[in-house]
Amino acid sequence: MAEGILGLGSGQASALNSDLIEKLKTAERKSTVEPYETKIENITTEKEVFANIQTKVSELLETIKPFDLFVSGGVTAFEQKSATTSGDSVTFDAADVKSLNKGFTSVEVTQLAQKDVYQSNTFNAATKDTAINQGDLVINGQTFDTTNKTYEQLATEITAKTGMNAAVDQVGSDSYRLVIKSEDTGIDNKLTISGAASQALGYTTDGTVINSANHILEAKNLIAKVDGVTYDVASNSITVDGLKITANKEGTSTINVVEDTTQVETQMQNFITKYNELVALVDSEAYNADSKIADKSAIRDIVNQVKTKLFGSYGENGDKSVFNFGIELAKDGGLSLDSKKFNEAVQNDITGLKDLFLGSAENKGLGTLLKETLDEMKFSGGLLNTYETSMTSREKTLNDEKDKAEEALNKKYELLALQFSSYGAIINQMEASFSGLKMLIQQSTSGN
Incomplete structure (x- = not known):
């Protein structure tokens, strides 16, 4: 007698398992998803x-x-220039090489521009932190009342004004001075100091006459000749024919500018x-x-x-x-x-x-x-930009299509897994019924 009817009775439900589904899914993925990857x-x-x-x-x-x-x-490659220099009384620079004139330039510096600088009489640390209380200090027409102000407070108030700076400098172990400077060099930026506080602090001898001992630097202009032309200016930097000339000390310097095609x-x-x-x-x-x-x-x-x-x-x-x-x-x-x-x-x-x-x-x-x-x-619309945009668009499209294919594949095999589960239950029921039938047949034939 046959061992099974219609293939039942041979454990067919066990064959409908997750391993089989995964093998089927993997095989189909090769043709649906992997091409996109x-x-x-x-x-x-x-x-x-x-x-x-x-x-x-x-x-x-x-x-x-x-x-x-x-x-x-x-x-441009055809407008390069080079220069040879001698002397160290000035330094040469050019913001715009195009504007430089070719040729030889001689600079003779006879006086450097400098600031106006005054120092006060010395005072100690205890005095530094107490109120000055010496009346008004007048600098270039600006009035500073010293009443109830310390030296630091007065220095801060002076520095806040245009054209002047001040600081309390320590010049000894217990010795300080209030130093006042013009903000810029040149005669036009010199300082005029007067007032009762000026006399008390030592900037002037009687409130108006300069105390030469404490007028430590006198405002001066730069005096220099460039190719024989005299310059009397407030700054130590001048620009001549596109060439920036900065004076460092008294003396003579030269520069020779030539075209450089090397x-x-x-x-x-x-x-x-x-x-x-x-x-x-x-x-x-x-x-x-x-x-x-x-x-x-x-x-x-x-x-x-x-x-x-x-x-x-x-x-x-x-x-x-x-x-x-x-x-x-x-x-x-x-x-x-x-x-x-x-x-x-x-x-x-x-x-x-x-x-x-x-x-x-x-x-x-x-x-x-x-x-x-x-x-x-x-630029936008140019060859490189357009190609790059195209690659980004193609990549996005492929990723979207891959995701859709992956999602469809997953849904298909999720459904198939549910179907396999249902088929397995039916097969198991049929196999159980077949087992009873098989037993009856065996009993009926055993007596013969």
Whole structure:
């Protein structure tokens, strides 16, 4: 006699368990969820590659800035100047190198500008912290009543006024002075001190006549000759033809300003190097079947826009190109520099180089236009910005779709688990019934 009827009686309910459900779910997940995960991983790699491309574009942008007519915060590669100096009576500086005149400048300092400085008679610590009570102290028409004021309080009140400062200085183990100074150097900033308190503190001898012993520095102007022209001014710093001159002491110093084109070749080579790095990186991705870059035409367009500017014609007559000045195409599609030819142009045709790279406001040159092009790539709607936005959008869409697929899969197998549970109960009931039937059959046949 058969051991089971319709497959019952063989423990079939035990086969409908969680392990089976998990195996079925895992198998289906490979075709419904994992493809999205793979695409998301590819976008992560794509973002890393694109970040490298962005870096190379930024590096190229930095190298072209010296060749931009509207260079910000500096001078172009063709406007650099260098200077040699002698003497230490003055220091030289230039806020705007463009405004510097070429040539030799001689500076002779015969007097430094200085502040007006007065000191009081000395007083001890006990006196310092008690009220002065010596009447009025008048400085440049400003009246300070010393009644019920300590020296520190008087110093604070003086400093609060424009054009003067005061401080209580310790000048010995138990010796102090109230020192009053003009805020700035020069005769126009000298101090006039008078009043009963002035006489009592020792600034004047009778309230008006200066006590020379306590007038320790007298206000003076800077007196100097710059290329023979005499300057009699309140400050120790003057600016002549864009050159800031700061006097340090009496004496003579000179400076010689010349054009400096020694860095032009280096700056051009830097540009070529960064251009070649960008081209090599883009080519390695654009023509690689395994590249994770989704829109290869977009990244090729980055280089194409650069090339359009780079290989164009410039100058007032449109007769100048990079190939006229020693920049050449290499076999690998990059650029190379003929140093000899380029430096000959630097020495003998700097105007032509300026026309090519800088141009004018009305007729922009290569460097100026290329800088604008690279800048625009990063702006909203530009190539780099658009591609980055596209990647972010694609990544979000894929994550949303993956989440939906995961949710649908989970719901499906949650329902299947409930169904398996119901089927198991039915099978168990049937198996129990079958067991009783089987026993009756066995009993009926045992007597034969």
